[in-house]
Amino acid sequence: MSKLVLIRHGQSQWNLSNQFTGWEDVDLSDKGVEEAKEAGKLVKKAGLEFDFAYTSVLKRAIKTLHYALEESDQLWVPETKTWRLNERHYGRLQGLNKEETAEKYGDEQVHIWRRSYDTLPPLLSADDEGSAVNDRRYKDLDPNLIPGGENLKVTLERVMPLWADEIAPKLLDNKNVIIAAHGNSLRALSKYIERISDDDIMDLEMKTGEPVVYEFNDKLEVVNKSKLDK
Numbered sequence: 001m002s003k004l005v006l007i008r009h010g011q012s013q014w015n016l017s018n019q020f021t022g023w024e025d026v027d028l029s030d031k032g033v034e035e036a037k038e039a040g041k042l043v044k045k046a047g048l049e050f051d052f053a054y055t056s057v058l059k060r061a062i063k064t065l066h067y068a069l070e071e072s073d074q075l076w077v078p079e080t081k082t083w084r085l086n087e088r089h090y091g092r093l094q095g096l097n098k099e100e101t102a103e104k105y106g107d108e109q110v111h112i113w114r115r116s117y118d119t120l121p122p123l124l125s126a127d128d129e130g131s132a133v134n135d136r137r138y139k140d141l142d143p144n145l146i147p148g149g150e151n152l153k154v155t156l157e158r159v160m161p162l163w164a165d166e167i168a169p170k171l172l173d174n175k176n177v178i179i180a181a182h183g184n185s186l187r188a189l190s191k192y193i194e195r196i197s198d199d200d201i202m203d204l205e206m207k208t209g210e211p212v213v214y215e216f217n218d219k220l221e222v223v224n225k226s227k228l229d230k
């Protein structure tokens with residue numbers, strides 16, 4: 001039986017200041033560092049041992065993975081960093097304060113932008129200064145794959161090749177995998193793994209720094225899901 005552990009990064013500085021973050025490379029807050037270390041302690045206490053680790057190309061997730069692996073004495077585990085696990089791109093909302101945006105556009109609209117499955121945020125174009133097209137870390141990526149804003153549906157579509165090509169085969173080979181990523185890239189993956197409907201996914205939230213553990217049988221069906229907490 002293989003195990004998959006998902007950890008949303010610890011609190012970031014923009015989680016703290018309540019700003020839309022998306023593909024902005026914002027660091028962990030002090031509380032976020034503590035949450036990531038705590039996640040590692042919980043992993044250790046649960047006796048979880050990994051064969052492979054995956055994270056995004058954003059430092060809040062990378063650091064969370066490293067703190068969690070360090071605290072559980074598994075910093076040696078081979079790791080892959082991929083844009084496919086990035087937070088969903090929040091388009092023109094990135095950098096805006098969530099409360100001020102709700103005052104301007106209404107709570108309902110902001111809730112739809114944040115949680116609906118298929119509504120896109122206002123998009124950034126490739127020639128906007130903040131476009132990820134100008135970011136060196138995506139230079140080898142087909143520019144057509146670089147989003148100007150994503151909903152959960154599009155996020156799931158770009159997470160899926162990673163699942164199908166890399167993660168699922170490892171789990172089927174009885175390997176244990178840890179993924180440290182983001183609220184929405186992990187909600188997308190959970191939607192697929194748990195076959196959650198487009199409506200019900202609106203209610204799934206991922207807490208920062210809380211490890212979620214899936215156990216799979218040899219047909220890659222979920223036989224158990226649990227959350228590690230203190």
Ligand SMILES: O=C(O)[C@H](O)COP(=O)(O)O
Nearest residue numbers: 019020021022087114183
């Ligand atoms: O990108 C962000 O702003 C957060 O990481 C996730 O935000 P959300 O809870 O508004 O989707």
